[in-house]
Amino acid sequence: MNTDGTAHTGTANTDDDWTDRTVLxxxxxxxxxxxxxDLLVARGARVRALVHYKPYGEKGHLAHHLADPDGRVEMWAGDVRDAGRVNDAVAGCDTxxxxxxxxxxxxxxxxxxxYVQTNVTGTQNIAEACRRHGVRRLVHTSTSExxxxxxxxxxxxxxxxxxxxxxxxxxxxxxxxxLSFHHAFELPVTVVRPFNTYGPRQSARAVIPTIxxxxxxxxxxxxxxxxAPTRDFTYVTDTAEGFLAVARCERAVGEVVNLGTGEEISxxxxxxxxxxxxxxxxEVVVDPARLRPSGSEVQRLLSDNSRARAWAGWQPRVPLREGLRRTSEWVADNIALFAPDRYQV
Structure with missing residues (x-):
């Protein structure tokens, strides 16, 4: 119970100082x-970035960190399906x-x-390595799907x-x-469940950059x-802030936390x-090649984000129209990255 007599709704840790923490x-x-x-580096963290190995060495959205004289981002090529490489990447990490x-x-x-090999077995490898090395927190990414x-x-x-x-x-x-690693081994894990995140850098496989x-x-x-389907769209910086908020929230250990705006649009x-x-x-035209199988199409997604708000003090800040404007400008500036006339599976 709080001092004013109201119920205590969560135990969020308000310490947002990531200075010199090693984070994978x-x-x-x-x-x-x-x-x-980007957010972690801005807050002083040292980031070990596990990226999929590419023989031509291109660093994509992380390329701008290579010029950092402090070397706050350390590139680790690897694959989450490789338990040994995952174990080495997790060693010495705080979060x-x-x-x-x-x-x-x-x-x-x-x-x-x-999908089973990467998403399920890969997660098992991550959880096992986090257990072995005693990390302070594992934040695992789910999806509203x-x-x-x-x-x-x-x-x-x-x-x-x-x-x-x-x-x-x-x-x-x-x-x-x-979650099984939390229940069976007391691993401090939180499952973050973002709804439809959008914004600059998103690939053509998603609906907003496709359009x-x-x-x-x-x-x-x-x-x-x-x-007809409706979705709950969250701007990417809001989603990333949600990850950081949940990572410092003790109430979220062993729990699932939605990240969404609580608003939907068709x-x-x-x-x-x-x-x-x-x-x-x-004008908008329905393309039969882009229709999902009828039993597989998710017709409606609308989040209840009350846990994220009450437990972690998180709330989305970028309105949809503003986020769409920013994303539109980014796509226009990077149109060479897209193949607009081809359906990207």
């Missing part, structure tokens, strides 16, 4: 991962943010086994899990693996799959907002 980020080159690395995953729902229809089509809204962390695609099934398996790439390439028709309405944000003129 898996999937560090990715959209959310690289944004998280581990596990974002590495095989993502993308359409490709999971073609190669479901690859594990909920499937909403049975009740807003979707709380108690909502049933529904594997409506091989991708979501693999993430459910990964979540349960991470914007078509618009900025001059398309007069925006080709999409189903327009894909059709989203497309119209993006047309306005881009300053272009276009």
């Amino acid at each position: 980020v898996t999937g560090a080159e990715g959209f959310i991962g690289s944004t998280l690395v 581990v943010f596990h974002l590495a995953a095989l993502i993308g729902i359409p490709y999971s229809y073609a190669s479901p086994g690859a 594990v909920y499937g089509t909403a049975l009740t809204v807003p979707i709380s962390e108690e909502h049933p899990l529904q594997p409506q695609s091989p991708y979501s099934a693999s993430k459910i398996g990964a979540d349960m693996t991470a 914007l790439a078509q618009l900025h390439a001059g398309a007069r028709e925006v080709r999409l799959g189903s327009l 894909i059709g309405d989203l497309a119209r907002e993006l047309i306005a944000a881009s300053g272009r003129e276009a």
Whole structure:
């Protein structure tokens, strides 16, 4: 009970000082991962960035850190499926943010086994290494896709899990693996469940950059799959801030925490907002090649973010229209990264 007589709702640690902590980020080159690395470096952390090995050595969204004279970002090439490499990467780390995953729902229809190997076995390797080396906290990344089509809204962390695609099934398996290490071995793990994150650096496989790439390439028709599903979109810096907030929240140990805005928009309405944000003129057209199997399409996602707010003191700060404007500008400036006339699975 608080001193004013009200109920105590959480035990968030307000210490946001990451100075000289050694932090591992898996999937560090990715959209959310690289944004998280930027935030950690800005707050003084030393980041070990586990990135997928590429023989040509390109560093993608982390390239700008290579010029840092303090060397705050250490690049580690590896694969979460390799238990030995994961063990070496985790050694000596204070906190581990596990974002590495095989993502993308359409490709999971073609190669479901690859999703199990990377997402489930990879998470087991991370959890085992964190247990062996006694890390202070493992923050494991889930996805709102594990909920499937909403049975009740807003979707709380108690909502049933529904594997409506091989991708979501693999993430459910990964979540349960991470939590099992808490229950069985007292590993201090928190499962963070972002809803639909968007913003600069996102790849063409996601709906917002798909739409914007078509618009900025001059398309007069925006080709999409189903327009009816609704999603809860969170700007990428808000999601990354949520990771940091949960990492310092003791109440979240052994728990799942949603990160979403608590607001939804249909894909059709989203497309119209993006047309306005881009300053272009276009009409929206349904492309049958982009439709998911009927039993696999998630019709509605809307988050209940009350745990994140009450336990960790987190709240989203970037309104949707502002976030779409920023993202539109980034896609326009980086249109060479996209192939707007090709459907990216």
